[in-house]
Amino acid sequence: MMARALRLAEKGAYTTRPNPMVGCVLTQGEVVVGEGFHVRAGEPHAEVNALAAAGGQSRGATAYVTLEPCAHTGRTGPCADALIQAGVARVVAAMRDPFIQVDGEGFAKLEAAGIRVESGLMQSQARALNRGWLSRLERGRPWLRIKLATSLDGRSALASGESKWISGEASRLDVHRWRARAGAILTGAGTVLIDDPSLTVRFEDDTAFEPPMRVVLDPGLATVARGRVREGGAPTLYLHAPDAKPPRGMAAQTAVAPVHEGRFDLDAVLRLLAQREINEVQVEAGATLAGAFLAAHLVDEILLYVAPVLLGDRARPLFDGLHIDEMTQRLNVQIVDTRRIGDDVRLLLQPQAP
Ligand code: AOF
Numbered sequence: 150m151m152a153r154a155l156r157l158a159e160k161g162a163y164t165t166r167p168n169p170m171v172g173c174v175l176t177q178g179e180v181v182v183g184e185g186f187h188v189r190a191g192e193p194h195a196e197v198n199a200l201a202a203a204g205g206q207s208r209g210a211t212a213y214v215t216l217e218p219c220a221h222t223g224r225t226g227p228c229a230d231a232l233i234q235a236g237v238a239r240v241v242a243a244m245r246d247p248f249i250q251v252d253g254e255g256f257a258k259l260e261a262a263g264i265r266v267e268s269g270l271m272q273s274q275a276r277a278l279n280r281g282w283l284s285r286l287e288r289g290r291p292w293l294r295i296k297l298a299t300s301l302d303g304r305s306a307l308a309s310g311e312s313k314w315i316s317g318e319a320s321r322l323d324v325h326r327w328r329a330r331a332g333a334i335l336t337g338a339g340t341v342l343i344d345d346p347s348l349t350v351r352f353e354d355d356t357a358f359e360p361p362m363r364v365v366l367d368p369g370l371a372t373v374a375r376g377r378v379r380e381g382g383a384p385t386l387y388l389h390a391p392d393a394k395p396p397r398g399m400a401a402q403t404a405v406a407p408v409h410e411g412r413f414d415l416d417a418v419l420r421l422l423a424q425r426e427i428n429e430v431q432v433e434a435g436a437t438l439a440g441a442f443l444a445a446h447l448v449d450e451i452l453l454y455v456a457p458v459l460l461g462d463r464a465r466p467l468f469d470g471l472h473i474d475e476m477t478q479r480l481n482v483q484i485v486d487t488r489r490i491g492d493d494v495r496l497l498l499q500p501q502a503p
């Protein structure tokens with residue numbers, strides 16, 4: 150039942166931001182009498198949708214929820230109260246909600262009303278599902294994924310900077326699914342000037358999604374007047390150095406980020422995005438920014454498309470600025486998933502703590 154609730158929750162992957170994905174299954178014995186998931190911030194929570202689906206059958210039911218039912222009135226009313234009013238007998242949650250306004254209060258409310266409460270069933274899966282939201286709440290910065298395409302010999306672009314295309318069409322379509330999960334797609338001014346990407350989500354079907362914000366790290370605001378990142382139905386935010394002055398009328402699309410010795414303080418950049426309720430960031434940039442994030446140990450996940458081509462030794466590496474002279478300094482990554490995508494191989498990697 151909890152696995153079913155988790156699958157339901159994931160249906161909100163492209164729409165719940167900045168809220169977490171949550172699923173709920175209501176049962177009477179072995180029979181599912183109602184189920185629901187949280188679709189969009191501001192709309193009803195998972196439990197309320199499941200209760201509505203169960204109608205009169207929720208009295209005496211067990212509720213399987215992927216997150217502790219909320220106790221607060223935010224954009225919607227408290228789910229704990231809704232479960233109590235519906236006469237639910239037992240609540241099984243996958244995890245406690247660390248959100249400051251809930252944080253155990255939901256469980257306490259339910260227990261005070263005589264409802265049996267258990268928590269922790271499939272907890273690691275529930276945490277993995279909302280890793281971005283948890284990262285923002287618990288670490289004060291978003292979950293960071295770097296998307297890269299590489300040749301077999303580990304090159305990301307020709308010496309000229311040209312990189313269209315290394316990975317195949319199937320891989321480039323796959324990227325859109327990952328973009329849609331992120332609250333922000335982050336790139337650098339260099340990529341805007343050389344590749345001119347639009348960084349929007351384009352699906353071939355009519356899957357609903359919230360367009361992720363595009364973020365350009367542009368110390369001197371050199372790219373604000375050009376580039377396809379300004380087009381399309383998604384907002385764009387330019388982060389710039391304190392001494393750059395945003396052009397007239399662009400104050401809302403720009404923000405200052407700290408710069409030390411000519412380089413952005415990337416940790417501060419991520420904190421700034423967390424303050425704007427970004428749970429998950431997907432970096433799509435060149436070797437300089439990718440290398441800087443990696444060297445700063447800020448990368449949680451690398452989405453790597455390996456194409457069956459060789460670009461030779463004049464081409465650019467995957468990561469710039471990683472200076473490793475001894476084996477003890479090397480960076481280890483864990484392979485979390487491998488998959489064939491068209492003619493390419495997709496690797497999902499997690500850098501190991503130093
Ligand atoms: C639940 N069930 O389905 C969800 C919960 O903005 P609001 O008012 O919708 O509140 C968002 C907070 O509520 C969110 O940060 C998280 O703590 C909780 N989300 N809780 O019981 C749900 N989506």
Ligand code: ZN
Nearest residue numbers: 194219227228
């Ligand atoms: Zn709720």
